[in-house]
Amino acid sequence: MKRSILVLFAIFYTGIGFAENDWGKTGHRTTGEIAEKHLSKKAQKAISELLEGQSLAFVANYADDIKSDPDYRKYGPWHYVNIAPEDDKYVREKANKDGDLLQAIEKSIAVLKDKNASREDKKFYLKMLVHFMGDLHQPFHVGRGSDRGGNDIQVRWFNEGSNIHRVWDSQMIDSYQMSYSELAENRKELTRKELKEIEEGNLLDWVYESREMANRLYDSVEIGEKLGYEYMYKWFPRLREQLHKGGVRLAKVLNEIYR
16 A cells, blocks of 8 residues: 555656656757857856856756755745736735745846855856746746646647647757757847847846746647647747747846856
8 A cells, every 4th residue: 555655656746847847958958058159258267167167058957957856845936936817017025935936046146146155056056047047938937826837738739648838848849859059059140139139128027028928828729729730830939039038138147247
């Protein structure tokens, strides 16, 4: 009996962990790779020294990798932020006391700017920041708490049972069959004006932007709908745009930290 209970718990726990993934490894690495291309020389030098030569793409999935370690379980809520339906704006008084995505990014930036923070803390929070800036641009990480950011919106991806969160996390990216470096290399070349437009605003502005897109995506599907080539054709360019924005804005944040 005990063994059966343990097996059921393992299955249940694995399912929860999978449901909370974000962008998938390829998406996060793409954002990290794009950010590298927009770093100032000063930021490049400081980051390379702190990460001992590892790239932003290499460490981009660190915040997901540590989820399996009980010592890091407290960082689980940091991967998303939900704004109550009755609130147009993020209300700090109503924010999750265990932290959320916005608080996580702010904490990471504060540690990296703190001259008294230890090298190990700076290294840890740099890796977390790279990941969380990616999460910020996965619209369903600023989705509705009532359906766990789209995880409870069941759909079919071609002939496979799925949910709309997972479709955006990884299934569209996997279906495109490009590596993170190929996705980063084949990004749109931005004019200086376009680059400035993406960089405009602050963290809260970017939260609201992702929330607005999440609302559009909720309206783009019906429960049980079969998604495939048509959905991919319509939405994959927007997904790539989100990866690109995440990289550009991550670079902006890092450049400001290492001015």
